[in-house]
Amino acid sequence: MSIKDILWIEDSAYNENTQLAAPVYLSGEYDLTIALNATEGMEKLRAGTFEAVVVDIRIPPGENERFLSSYYQLNRDNKATRLGLKLLEVVLGRHDSSWGEFPATARDKSRYGVLSVESGAEFRAALENLGVAVYRDRAGGRDPELLLNMFEEIIARRKDAGYAL
Amino acid sequence: MCGEVIAEAWPYHRGNTQYSTQHFQPIGRGGSTVTMIVDPSIDQMPVAVFVVDLDGRFTAGNYKLCKLLNISRDDLTHHKITEFYINPAEREAVADAVADQTLEKRVVRVAVDGREIQVQMFCRALDSAHILGVLVDVTAETEFQHLFDEYQPSGVFRVDAFDKITQASQRFAKIHGYDSVAEVKNRNICEFYADPTDADRLRDRMLTRRSLEREPVQLRRKDGQRFMAFVTAIPFFRGNEYDGRGGIVEALEERNYDQVFDDVPVGFYRIEIVGDREIVVHCNREFARIFDFDSAIEMKGRDIRDFHASPAETDRLHRMLDEAARVGEAIIGGHLRIRTKLGSEKTLELNSRPNVRDGVIIGRTGAIRDISHEVEMREHINSLRSDLGWLLHIFRQTLQQLKLSFVAGAEILTGDLKPELAVLSPPRLAEEVRGSIAALVSSVNVLISAMSGASHTVALAEKDLERLQQCVQVMANCERNVNEYLQRDVWRRGAVEVTSICRRIKTGTVARGAVRPVLDAARRIGEITGLATVAVALDAIARVDAPIVSIREYVGTGSRPPESTVVCSIERCVTEAITFISGFAEQGDVAIRFESHTKTYVNVVRHTLIRGLENLLSNAVKYSWRRPDGNSWVKVSVSVTERAMARVSVESWGVPIPSEEIENGLVFRIGFRGRLSGERGRPGTGVGLADSLAIARAYNGTVDIESRPAAGNDPTNYSQPFVTTVHFEIPMLDKRGLAV
Numbered sequence: 001m002s003i004k005d006i007l008w009i010e011d012s013a014y015n016e017n018t019q020l021a022a023p024v025y026l027s028g029e030y031d032l033t034i035a036l037n038a039t040e041g042m043e044k045l046r047a048g049t050f051e052a053v054v055v056d057i058r059i060p061p062g063e064n065e066r067f068l069s070s071y072y073q074l075n076r077d078n079k080a081t082r083l084g085l086k087l088l089e090v091v092l093g094r095h096d097s098s099w100g101e102f103p104a105t106a107r108d109k110s111r112y113g114v115l116s117v118e119s120g121a122e123f124r125a126a127l128e129n130l131g132v133a134v135y136r137d138r139a140g141g142r143d144p145e146l147l148l149n150m151f152e153e154i155i156a157r158r159k160d161a162g163y164a165l
Numbered sequence: 166m167c168g169e170v171i172a173e174a175w176p177y178h179r180g181n182t183q184y185s186t187q188h189f190q191p192i193g194r195g196g197s198t199v200t201m202i203v204d205p206s207i208d209q210m211p212v213a214v215f216v217v218d219l220d221g222r223f224t225a226g227n228y229k230l231c232k233l234l235n236i237s238r239d240d241l242t243h244h245k246i247t248e249f250y251i252n253p254a255e256r257e258a259v260a261d262a263v264a265d266q267t268l269e270k271r272v273v274r275v276a277v278d279g280r281e282i283q284v285q286m287f288c289r290a291l292d293s294a295h296i297l298g299v300l301v302d303v304t305a306e307t308e309f310q311h312l313f314d315e316y317q318p319s320g321v322f323r324v325d326a327f328d329k330i331t332q333a334s335q336r337f338a339k340i341h342g343y344d345s346v347a348e349v350k351n352r353n354i355c356e357f358y359a360d361p362t363d364a365d366r367l368r369d370r371m372l373t374r375r376s377l378e379r380e381p382v383q384l385r386r387k388d389g390q391r392f393m394a395f396v397t398a399i400p401f402f403r404g405n406e407y408d409g410r411g412g413i414v415e416a417l418e419e420r421n422y423d424q425v426f427d428d429v430p431v432g433f434y435r436i437e438i439v440g441d442r443e444i445v446v447h448c449n450r451e452f453a454r455i456f457d458f459d460s461a462i463e464m465k466g467r468d469i470r471d472f473h474a475s476p477a478e479t480d481r482l483h484r485m486l487d488e489a490a491r492v493g494e495a496i497i498g499g500h501l502r503i504r505t506k507l508g509s510e511k512t513l514e515l516n517s518r519p520n521v522r523d524g525v526i527i528g529r530t531g532a533i534r535d536i537s538h539e540v541e542m543r544e545h546i547n548s549l550r551s552d553l554g555w556l557l558h559i560f561r562q563t564l565q566q567l568k569l570s571f572v573a574g575a576e577i578l579t580g581d582l583k584p585e586l587a588v589l590s591p592p593r594l595a596e597e598v599r600g601s602i603a604a605l606v607s608s609v610n611v612l613i614s615a616m617s618g619a620s621h622t623v624a625l626a627e628k629d630l631e632r633l634q635q636c637v638q639v640m641a642n643c644e645r646n647v648n649e650y651l652q653r654d655v656w657r658r659g660a661v662e663v664t665s666i667c668r669r670i671k672t673g674t675v676a677r678g679a680v681r682p683v684l685d686a687a688r689r690i691g692e693i694t695g696l697a698t699v700a701v702a703l704d705a706i707a708r709v710d711a712p713i714v715s716i717r718e719y720v721g722t723g724s725r726p727p728e729s730t731v732v733c734s735i736e737r738c739v740t741e742a743i744t745f746i747s748g749f750a751e752q753g754d755v756a757i758r759f760e761s762h763t764k765t766y767v768n769v770v771r772h773t774l775i776r777g778l779e780n781l782l783s784n785a786v787k788y789s790w791r792r793p794d795g796n797s798w799v800k801v802s803v804s805v806t807e808r809a810m811a812r813v814s815v816e817s818w819g820v821p822i823p824s825e826e827i828e829n830g831l832v833f834r835i836g837f838r839g840r841l842s843g844e845r846g847r848p849g850t851g852v853g854l855a856d857s858l859a860i861a862r863a864y865n866g867t868v869d870i871e872s873r874p875a876a877g878n879d880p881t882n883y884s885q886p887f888v889t890t891v892h893f894e895i896p897m898l899d900k901r902g903l904a905v
Contacts, residue, residue: 014648014650018651018653022659025646026636026662144658
């Protein structure tokens with residue numbers, strides 16, 4: 001069994017959400033990379049190949065101007081800026097000028113899932129537009145295996161869809 | 166017709182026809198009177214033509230003249246033109262003018278059968294004894310011009326290429342404080358501008374745009390008084406050359422006063438008390454609109470009391486007015502409930518000055534504003550504040566209960582009534598747990614050996630065995646493969662999982678002695694990481710406690726009855742604030758250093774001041790790092806500034822505050838959390854500093870912040886520690902408790 005590279009973009013990964021990472025490590029099946037903000041997430045996606053990527057929506061901008069400008073426009077509010085969604089749009093959006101800067105694996109929408117307290121029809125529609133099918137509401141439960149299950153689900157869906165893993 | 170023909174030719178143009186004095190022929194001479202007949206072509210002219218002698222007696226005149234002056238041809242020579250002048254002085258002026266030169270377009274008022282007629286006169290000397298003239302009836306045009314000048318609010322003007330006024334309306338003269346058009350003619354237009362260079366600027370702008378439309382500009386009256394006006398102008402050209410401009414001037418003040426009065430979104434009114442009625446005698450449109458009337462006219466004359474929400478409201482208003490009249494003041498910012506024409510209830514902001522004569526209120530003048538929405542919002546906010554205060558109270562109680570529950574859990578976990586609950590840094594935790602991990606690895610190896618052979622699949626399912634090995638391997642390699650902040654959870658959860666798997670080993674299949682060491686090692690790992698988790702949770706509770714108390718106090722401000730101030734020592738308040746915060750400081754292993762041997766007195770509500778200081782201390786503790794000597798501490802001092810302010814300075818060493826957040830005042834904004842304030846997961850509400858500043862300001866004080874690199878010179882390198890000092894200042898009192 002090969003170890004799969006996976007990415008978790010979550011600003012609270014080392015604080016409130018440490019318990020979510022433990023089952024992923026203990027499963028022994030994944031090499032988990034963590035990005036704490038949108039800029040870091042973008043850089044990891046640009047440089048690496050990940051079988052599955054789970055993104056939080058309310059994340060800070062980091063240093064990249066692309067995210068900082070939205071962040072400052074919305075009064076430095078992580079909640080309002082929804083930079084996780086912005087990151088997904090940058091990477092997966094078809095009309096963005098940045099289309100060429102990411103490898104094909106990063107632009108593969110089947111690899112993505114969203115774990116966030118963000119909800120609402122408009123938000124779900126935005127995810128659907130981007131082709132991100134796996135979504136979990138973090139406010140919904142206390143299951144420490146939530147993150148692990150998401151990674152497993154993304155990978156299982158890809159397998160079912162006939163992707164070579 | 167015969168006789169001498171006057172040889173001098175005087176061309177007179179009207180339309181395309183040219184006439185000359187050759188058309189007038191003498192028919193006789195006698196004394197000073199010359200009687201002349203008129204050429205039939207002159208007789209048919211559409212204007213009145215006449216010849217008078219130097220006394221003004223008509224010696225000739227055409228049909229139109231006789232008709233204009235209502236005299237017969239035969240009687241003409243019996244009349245003098247002077248008979249018809251309304252103002253005899255005008256005759257003199259005309260005579261003088263004709264003596265010198267040709268007179269053109271002079272408007273003269275004449276009376277014909279008691280009716281005033283305005284005629285435009287053209288005259289010149291015919292010979293040494295006679296004057297030839299033409300009269301054009303311009304009564305209708307002049308009346309129109311008069312009306313235009315009287316009622317047209319704008320002044321009309323024309324200037325030549327050199328900015329000299331060549332034409333102006335009477336209104337133009339009047340707007341600028343001059344009596345007549347003659348006074349403004351030939352003046353340079355610059356003279357009418359408050360800043361003469363504005364005239365050049367406007368001309369240039371007009372030439373660029375080919376017109377000016379209602380350009381606001383400050384003009385100047387004859388007496389030097391300035392006024393605002395709109396200037397509209399278009400340029401004239403002769404060929405390609407600029408040949409002056411014409412336009413209109415609209416003075417703003419009076420013209421717009423009524424409009425402003427009506428447009429302003431505040432209701433103005435004057436009420437007079439007539440008998441037992443309170444009559445609206447004057448109001449603007451907004452006042453009427455507030456009461457659901459379409460116009461001020463509809464509102465005027467009504468008894469305002471009919472619109473008060475209740476008789477009790479009327480009584481309350483009267484009491485306010487009586488009190489205002491008694492002290493000679495006005496009601497400012499009062500509230501009044503009304504019921505409008507359509508039955509809507511509204512709350513008004515009332516500003517009213519009672520009009521008092523001989524000690525009796527005879528009316529009032531004032532302004533109102535509909536603040537129903539604001540009042541509703543305020544009530545809503547107050548209700549929310551109350552709910553929020555209650556919620557925070559419950560929340561804090563819950564946190565305290567949680568804290569006790571965590572401690573109870575730790576007691577059970579350790580079997581110790583005083584468990585050591587210190588937050589361990591990742592390296593310290595790794596150090597603590599390392600031995601137990603090693604014990605776990607070796608005991609699991611022994612266990613697996615014990616289960617090896619034919620019987621182990623019976624003792625434990627293959628899947629469980631794989632899982633056990635997997636867990637132990639991850640736990641053993643955790644320090645190398647897992648981020649240090651995640652290791653605690655991996656070890657804790659791994660230990661739980663190992664225990665769970667071991668419990669599934671079928672009884673009797675493996676010697677107890679092989680399982681027990683695994684369970685012991687897992688229990689020990691669980692204990693260490695469990696206590697560390699509890700300590701982190703308690704630390705998080707302690708960190709969030711101070712902000713919760715702060716925000717609870719903040720939302721509660723205003724909903725409690727105001728407390729009176731007392732004179733107290735600010736050093737004492739600092740000491741109390743430190744005491745309140747000490748638990749939190751101990752939890753974070755941050756010392757608070759404060760030494761004071763002085764007493765600086767201030768006049769404050771004690772618990773409010775302590776809360777303000779607590780906010781600052783809490784922040785300082787929260788954002789402190791270990792200093793190079795390995796310790797964390799916050800330094801507090803009290804001093805007196807040159808402005809006689811008592812100053813409490815709180816200095817911390819650690820998380821920087823970016824300069825732009827200080828310069829733009831962002832750090833004092835409610836709910837604002839600094840860019841770096843979430844560093845290492847520090848919780849916060851963004852209320853503390855805003856609350857402290859509000860408290861300082863309530864005492865006419867202030868809060869200032871400095872944040873600079875602790876070492877190094879690059880103030881933009883926020884990865885290094887910064888020394889941050891917050892200065893809280895309020896006015897001090899002298900030893901007698903009096904303001905300094």
